[in-house]
Amino acid sequence: DAGVTQSPTHLIKTRGQQVTLRCSPKSGHDTVSWYQQALGQGPQFIFQYYEEEERQRGNFPDRFSGHQFPNYSSELNVNALLLGDSALYLCASSLQGPDTQYFGPGTRLTVL
């Protein structure tokens, strides 16, 4: 049973560019959440998708947007990149029920 997968593993962008990160949830999971983890910090919740809709959102600007597809996979888009967006971006999947969230390996984004 494949766990949560994310792509790419690592990417480097420059300020002002746009980036798209991808996540495939654990088999059978229908909910995807995205987190940002800065170096030396715990993950911070960005938003959660269920039934192709954003259900919850953390304290992140509108430059951060997402999408969920009918197969439950998800994308995170970040526009107008800032140096401070450099972080490990984590995807977690779960069920809408008595379960917990399982994390993928993350995508490390470096903004120069």
Next chain:
Amino acid sequence: QKEVEQDPGPLSVPEGAIVSLNCTYSNSAFQYFMWYRQYSRKGPELLMYTYSSGNKEDGRFTAQVDKSSKYISLFIRDSQPSDSATYLCAMTYSSASKIIFGSGTRLSIRP
């Protein structure tokens, strides 16, 4: 004040020692409490998952939740060098809600 407070460490102990990791929190609405282990440049790995108050044991790991004190702990017995990692406490209101993390404690087990 942060919702979840965790001592960042680093904490260094000799192999075989008992390790105690702790977090405090401010929101009494939290119902689910987790501990994650994160190796360098990897995603968090769920170690322990507890609903409400009480103790839970899994092998060398024991998680304790005291909701009256808003305090959670993770104990590691017979610590091994492979336990060296960052340990993140986390909590949430419901099983599918956003997770609120502590900042993590860096643990090093000396051979």
